[in-house]
Amino acid sequence: MNTRMSLYVLPAITTLTLLFSANCLAGKPLKVYTVNYPLAYFSERIGGEFVDVVFPAPADVDPAFWTPDEETIGGYQKADLIIINGAGYAKWTQKVSLPLMRQVNTSKSFKDEYISIETNVTHRHGPEGDHSHAGTAFTTWLDLSLASRQAEAIYKALSSKLTDQKSIVQKNFEALKTDLLHLDEQLQDLGDKKPALPLLGSHPIYQYLARGYGLNISMVMWEPDEDPGEQQWRNLQTFVEDHATSWMLWEDSPRPESVNRLEEMGIKSLVYSPCFNRPDEGDFLTVMQQNVDNLSIVFSGAD
């Protein structure tokens, strides 16, 4: 084999081996691992029957701060595609070895649009231990136009692997994009209604939602299932005196005690779920639609 030929033939063989794993060649679905539920949902919608999507985080943890065990990491390492969110989401991916070539950073196309957060406050919830939200805001998918770009990154990765099913994959992606952009449109309309309306977020996860739809959301660091403590209540009281707000967005259903005390302060509660884990009922779209419906109550009442 001459040098020129071998220069391309040998790597081509290697690349083919990498691209078309034994599973794919045998007609088995592509094994796709994701780091959160929205990406798992996008992959399932786009890949359909041609992909086997695995999102291994337990239902009761926040996947952003979860760390998989070695066996689960082994699953990620063997996957045909590893769909990551980027923007510093799932810091465990920086502490384990994952094949670079099989990783798809879904937010890479808009990395210049990441939002930086400066805080040195740490807190704890669930079994994951102390954590901080300092660095880069990562709930990118709450801006559904960004979510559609993340879905597009998944579509490109899947279509390069599922060459025989390219048209089906494209059709699936177009349908998902339409659904996402339809919700995006609804949120744009809401944001346009009253852009200055002050809102309160119970957790620092609504940065992309606020920026994407021109919402005025100030964020605290409360957990829906925990009493924030007297100091936090006093801080909120002081904050509200300067920034009149009548609605707080919660990532999950808050404790009735918190709801009642907030109402005494003139603040109503609504759930705007980031849907980072698989919902008990419905799917990503139904949860997002519910979020939009919940938010529209705020804006319809605000007129």
Place this chain on the structure above:
Amino acid sequence: MDSLYLAWRYLSFYKVRSFILIGCITVIAALPLALEILVNESERQLSLRAESTPLLIGAKGSALDLVMNSLYFSDATPEPITMAAVDQILESDLASPIPLLIRYRTRTFPIVGTTLDYLDFRQLEIKNGNPFSLLGQCLVGAEIARQLDLGPGDHLTSSPEAMFDIAGVYPLKMRISGVLAETNSADDRAVFVDIRTAWIISGLGHGHTDLAKSTDESVILKREAGQVTANAKLMQYNEITEDNIDRFHLHGDPATFPITAVLALPHDEKSGTILQGRYLDQDSNYQIVTPAKVVDSLLANIFRIRNVLDAVILMVGTATLMALVLVFSLSLRLRSKEMETIFKIGSSRATISRLLGAEITIIGCLSGLLCLIIMLLLNHYDVELVRRLFI
């Protein structure tokens, strides 16, 4: 037969002289043949690995150092480039990049900082254990495992770059996650780690107790709003475990961290050509090389050197053969009385010639046999010898 017997008895009696003669002839015959075998095997090994590596990107400088370090893990380390080079290739969508940081050693073996893609690219199989999954884990080549009797769960410690640099980076104790199957290549004599583990070895990352929660004030240099500065007393972890992995962190932007080369696997011929064109700019800090071409030019030099060596061997061989002729003719003079005695007891001059011929034949046959044994041994161990001595 009588001539052969007498010749054998004669050679046996003068053992030292016979051994020297046999040794000289064996060396003269074996040397060019051995050189041929070793050069051919070097060529095969160098070419095989180079041809399977499409493109290599590194800092401007010696292309040979870049190729030898990246493909055969040689000691000569090329100037570093940054991880941004990998990002550039990823963004170009022309090739798949595999970063390499080959600078550090454990004992005498090279530590290859890379990603798991390297295993796929070289089609390396894991004989025992698993690939490295957490920071601080490593995969060892088959020969290292055999030589040091290591297996999964054992540890290897990185060697400090400078022996007397007491203010240098702490060596990292790496847990072996698996052992690679034998490949008869440089990979057998290397330790593979994740690129970030290699950065931790280089001192760009480390792990220590949480300073914000530290109760030991003697390790704190100063406390400012939102920032705690530790002094040199702060103990750093020298091993990454599941318990302390969260305390390990890299300082700075990974895009600025060093690597020694990037293996670029073009998606197709056109992508490869476009990629090469992008590094032709004189102002670029990078060079892109085709390892096969660099190795071809190296082999051309080796062939030139071999031709010189062949000429030297030919001259030395001629001189030695002339010396041997001299030794024989002088020995005939010394043996003139012996020849005369043989003649007087009734042997013809032809018998005396046969006797001398038998001596030369026996010496020639024994040298040939010895030469054959050496060649067979060399042929058997040539892969190993070339890897140890030349590559």
